[in-house]
Amino acid sequence: MHSSLMYALNLGEPYGFQFFRNGTFVALIAGGLCGLLGVFVVLRGMSYIGHGLSHAVFGGAAASAVMNFNYFIGAGIWGVVSGVLIGRIARRRIIGADAAIGVVTTASFALGLALLNRYGQAKRSIEAVLFGSVLGVKNSDIIAVLVVAVLATVVIVLGYRKFLFSTFDPEVAEVSGVKVSFMEAALMVMLSLTILVTMRVIGTLLISALLVIPAATARMLTNRFSRMLWISPLIGASSAFLGMNVAYHTNTSASAMIILVGASAFTCVYFGSGVRGRRRMASFGHL
Amino acid sequence: MNMKVAEKDVLVHCHHVTCAYGDVAVVNDVNFTLRRGEFAGIVGPSGSGKTTLLKAVLGSIAPVHGSIDMLKGLRMGYVPQVESVDWNFPVTVLEVIVMTRSEKKWWPRITAAERAAAEDVLERLGLGGLSGRHIRELSGGQQQRVFVARALFHSPDILVLDEPTSGVDVRTRHEVLHLLADLHDAGMSVLLTTHDLNGLAAHLPRLICLNKEIVADGSPREVLVPDVLEKLYGAPMHVLEHGGMPVVLDHSENPMVGRFGGKAV
Numbered sequence: 136m137h138s139s140l141m142y143a144l145n146l147g148e149p150y151g152f153q154f155f156r157n158g159t160f161v162a163l164i165a166g167g168l169c170g171l172l173g174v175f176v177v178l179r180g181m182s183y184i185g186h187g188l189s190h191a192v193f194g195g196a197a198a199s200a201v202m203n204f205n206y207f208i209g210a211g212i213w214g215v216v217s218g219v220l221i222g223r224i225a226r227r228r229i230i231g232a233d234a235a236i237g238v239v240t241t242a243s244f245a246l247g248l249a250l251l252n253r254y255g256q257a258k259r260s261i262e263a264v265l266f267g268s269v270l271g272v273k274n275s276d277i278i279a280v281l282v283v284a285v286l287a288t289v290v291i292v293l294g295y296r297k298f299l300f301s302t303f304d305p306e307v308a309e310v311s312g313v314k315v316s317f318m319e320a321a322l323m324v325m326l327s328l329t330i331l332v333t334m335r336v337i338g339t340l341l342i343s344a345l346l347v348i349p350a351a352t353a354r355m356l357t358n359r360f361s362r363m364l365w366i367s368p369l370i371g372a373s374s375a376f377l378g379m380n381v382a383y384h385t386n387t388s389a390s391a392m393i394i395l396v397g398a399s400a401f402t403c404v405y406f407g408s409g410v411r412g413r414r415r416m417a418s419f420g421h422l
Numbered sequence: 423m424n425m426k427v428a429e430k431d432v433l434v435h436c437h438h439v440t441c442a443y444g445d446v447a448v449v450n451d452v453n454f455t456l457r458r459g460e461f462a463g464i465v466g467p468s469g470s471g472k473t474t475l476l477k478a479v480l481g482s483i484a485p486v487h488g489s490i491d492m493l494k495g496l497r498m499g500y501v502p503q504v505e506s507v508d509w510n511f512p513v514t515v516l517e518v519i520v521m522t523r524s525e526k527k528w529w530p531r532i533t534a535a536e537r538a539a540a541e542d543v544l545e546r547l548g549l550g551g552l553s554g555r556h557i558r559e560l561s562g563g564q565q566q567r568v569f570v571a572r573a574l575f576h577s578p579d580i581l582v583l584d585e586p587t588s589g590v591d592v593r594t595r596h597e598v599l600h601l602l603a604d605l606h607d608a609g610m611s612v613l614l615t616t617h618d619l620n621g622l623a624a625h626l627p628r629l630i631c632l633n634k635e636i637v638a639d640g641s642p643r644e645v646l647v648p649d650v651l652e653k654l655y656g657a658p659m660h661v662l663e664h665g666g667m668p669v670v671l672d673h674s675e676n677p678m679v680g681r682f683g684g685k686a687v
Contacts, residue, residue, distance in 0.1 A: 178511065295530035300521045303511050310480050310500045311522045311576060358556045360512045361530070415510065 149383040158269030158336065161280050162375040162393060165333035166345065168284045170371025171291065172329050173350035174363050175322055178302055183233060184221055186343035187240035189330050191217040193339040196264055197247030201254040207279055211331050217243065218327035222319050244339075267338030267390035269379070279332040287325050291364070294318065299360055337390045345371060348397040355408045355415050370400060431457045433496060433580050433611055434479055438488035441474050448474045450634045451488070456613060458579070461606045464615045465623045466632040467655050472615040475632060476584055479613070499573025501583040504566055504590060509558045515568050516540055516553040522576040543571045547601065562590050563597040570601060581605065583614040587622050595621050619646065619670045642668055 149155040176185045192214040199209020221236050251264075263271055291298060300308040301315040309315045330342055337345055353367035378393030385392070405413065434456040441449040449471040456462060464472045477483040478490060480500055499522075519540040520532050532540075537553075544550055547567045552560065557568065566586065573581055586602070587595045599622060606612055616622045623629055624642045631637040631645050637653045638645040646668040651659040660671040 292530060293528050296521065299513070299517070303508065303513060303518075303521070304502065306482065306506070307500050307502055307572075308521075309482055310498060354512065358512050359514065360517070363512060415512075 145384075146380070149380070154270055154272065155379075155383065157272045157274075157277060158389065159376065159379045161272050161276055161333075161336050162269070162379050162389065163372050164280045164284050165336055166349070166371035166373070166375030166393065167368040168280065168287060168329050168371075169333060169337075169342070169345040170349035170353075170368035171287060171364065172322075172326050173346040173348075173371065174353070174360075174367050175298070175302060176326070176346045177350040177354060178360075178363075181225070182343065182347050184225060184236065185326065185330075185346040187236050188214065188218055188221060188327060189334065189339050189342045190244035191221070191240040192327065192330050192334060193264060194243030194245075194247035196334065197250045201250045206335075207275070207331065210334075211328070213243075214327035214331050215324050218323040219320050222323035263338075264334065265339050266388055267334070267336050267341065269336060269389045271335060276332070276335060280336075283325075283328045283332045287329065290321065290325065294321070295361075295364075298322070303360075337393065341390045341394050344394045345374075345397065348394070348401050349374065352397070352401045352404050355404050355413070358415065370397065374400060430493075432491075433458055433460075433493050434613070435491040436475075436479070436488070437491065439475070439478060439485045439490060440487035441471070441478050441483055442486045447486075448634065449478065449485075449632075452632070452636055454630055454636065454639060456580070456611070458611055459606075459609060460628060461602070461612045461626055462614075462628040462630060463623050463626040464613070464630045464632050465617065465619065465654075466637075467617060470633045470654075472617075472632055473584055476582065476613070476615050480582060493579065496580065497576060497578045499576045499578030499581045501566075501569045501573050501581065501586060503585045503588060504562070504569075505588065507557075507565075507569070509565070511557070513557060514553065515544070515549070515555050515557060515560070518557060518568055519543060519553070519572050519575050522572055540571075540575060543575050547571050547574075561594075563594040566590060566594060566598055567601060570605075574605075578610075580611040580613060583612070585615055585617070587616060587618050592621075599625055624667050624669070646670060 150159075173185075176182055192210055195210035195213025195217075196206060198204075198213065199206055202209070217240070221240070224235055225233075262268075297308070297313050297318050300311070300313050301318045305315045305319075308318075326346075329346075333345070334342055349371035350363065350367045352370050353363045356366055357363055374397035375393050378396040379389050381387075381396065382389040382392035432455055436452050436454050439449060439452045440447055452475060464475060466472050474483060478485050480498060481490075516532065516537065520536050523536065541550070541553060544553055547570060549564060549567055549571060552564065552568075557565065560568065570581070570583075581602075583602075586598050590598070595618075602612055602614075603625075614622075614626075624646060627641060628639070629642055629645050630639050631650055631654050633654050638650040646661055648659060648661055651661070651670060655672070657672070662669045662671060
C-alpha cells in the first residue's frame with residue numbers, strides 16, 4: 136500500500152517541473168497533429184515526402200538560426216516553398232521524381248548542417264534540432280503548435296469531402312469540379328507547417344516516423360477513412376504522452392521513446408488484428 | 423428553327439483537335455460531333471490516342487490545336503478504368519457514390535437526403551443493400567457498377583467511360599454491356615473507349631476508329647471492314663458475320679501455326 140503510493144507520487148513527479156509540463160503538452164498536440172496529417176501521408180504513399188520535407192525544413196531552420204532570423208518565419212517560408220515544390224514534382228510522376236526530391240532535400244539538410252558547423256554556437260543546438268529537445272520548449276512553441284493544430288483540424292474538417300475525393304481518385308475529382316492541385320498544395324502547406332512546429336520537440340530525424348506509424352496503425356484497425364482521421368491522432372497523441380513519461384523515468388531521449396511507444400503499438404496491432412489487418416496494410420507496399 | 427434544335431442537341435464538338443506530349447502529336451486533327459442520346463465508342467489499338475482524346479473531351483488535357491466545344495453547363499459522369507482504382511483505400515460504397523457531389527459541400531457528414539439519393543441510384547443498378555460495404559468486398563461486376571453509380575449520382579448529361587471492359591472477366595463484360603445498353607435506352611448519352619472489338623465495339627451503335635487520326639466513323643457494319651481495320655491496326659484482318667454482327671479475326675498471320683505440331687485454328 137505504502138509502496139504503491141510512493142510509486143504513484145513518483146509517476147506524478149515530473150509534472151512538478153515546468154519544462155516537463157510544457158514539453159508533454161507540446162508533444163501531445165504534436166503527436167495528434169502528426170497523426171492527423173499522417174493519414175494523408177500514408178494513404179497517398181507519400182512517406183518519403185514527409186521524410187524529405189523534414190530534412191528540407193532543417194536546412195531552413197539552420198539558415199535562419201545563422202542569419203539570426205526568426206525560426207518560424209525563416210524555416211516556415213523555406214518549408215512551405217519546398218513543400219509545395221516537392222508536391223508539384225511528385226504529382227507529375229516523372230521518372231526519377233523521387234530521386235530529384237531526395238537530392239534536393241538532403242542537399243538542404245547538408246547545407247543546414249554545414250552552416251551550423253561553421254557559424255553555430257555549439258554542438259548542442261545541432262543535436263537539439265536533429266533529435267528534438269523537450270527542455271528547449273518555449274511559450275512560442277506552445278502557441279505555434281496550437282495554432283497549426285487548430286488550423287489543420289478546421290481545414291481538414293471543412294475540406295473533408297474534397298480531400299477524400301482528391302486523395303482517392305484525383306483524376307475523377309478534377310473532372311467533377313474539385314481543384315485537386317489546390318487541395319494538394321493545401322495539404323503540403325499543412326504538412327510543412329506541422330513539421331515546422333513539431334521539429335524542435337521530436338527532431339528532424341524521427342519526425343517522419345510520427346507521420347507514418349499512427350496512421351499505419353489506424354489503417355489496420357479500420358476500413359473507414361473518417362475513422363482513421365480520429366483514431367490516428369489518438370494513437371499519435373497517446374504515444375507522445377506515454378513516450379514522454381517513459382523517457383523521464385528511464386532517463387532516455389523523449390523523441391526516441393515516443394517513436395518506440397508508437398512502434399510497439401503498431402507491432403501489437405499488427406499481430407493482434409490478424410490476417411484482416413495485415414491485408415489492409417498490404418496496400419502500403421511503399422512503406 | 424431546325425438549326426437551333428440541332429445546336430441544342432450537340433453535347434460535344436471536336437474541331438480539328440490535336441493533342442501532343444512535348445513535340446509528339448498523339449491525336450491529330452480530329453473532328454467529331456456527339457449528340458444527345460448517342461452511344462459511341464472510340465476504338466483503336468494501344469497507343470492510338472484513345473485515352474488522350476477522352477481526356478481532352480473531359481477537359482483534363484488541353485489540345486495544342488483546335489477546339490472542343492461543349493453544351494453550356496454540360497455535366498459529365500466519368501468512370502475511370504477499374505485497374506486505376508486503389509481497391510485497398512478505406513472507403514465504403516456509399517462514400518464513393520457521394521464523392522461526386524463534394525465540390526460545394528463543407529459539411530463532412532453524409533446527409534439523410536444524400537444517403538437516400540445514393541441508395542436510390544444503387545438500387546437502380548442492382549446494388550441495393552451494399553452501401554455499407556468496403557469497395558474491396560465486391561465482385562468485379564459490382565465494382566464496375568459502383569463507379570457507374572458514382573458517375574450517375576452527379577446527374578450527368580453524358581457518361582464517359584475509359585476502357586470499361588479492360589481487366590474484367592467475360593461475365594463482368596456482359597454485365598457492363600447490358601448496364602450501358604439499359605442506361606442508353608433510358609436516354610443517357612454514352613462515350614467510351616475500347617480496344618475490345620468483338621466483346622464491346624461490335625455491339626455499339628456508333629464507332630469512331632482512331633489511330634492518331636480518325637480512320638472511320640460509323641456503325642460497326644460500316645467500319646468493321648477489312649479496309650478500315652488494316653488502316654487502324656496496320657495488319658490485314660478478316661471479318662466474318664455471326665448472328666447479324668461483324669466478328670473480327672486477327673489471326674491471318676498466326677505465328678503459332680505449325681510450332682506445336684498443330685494446325686491453324
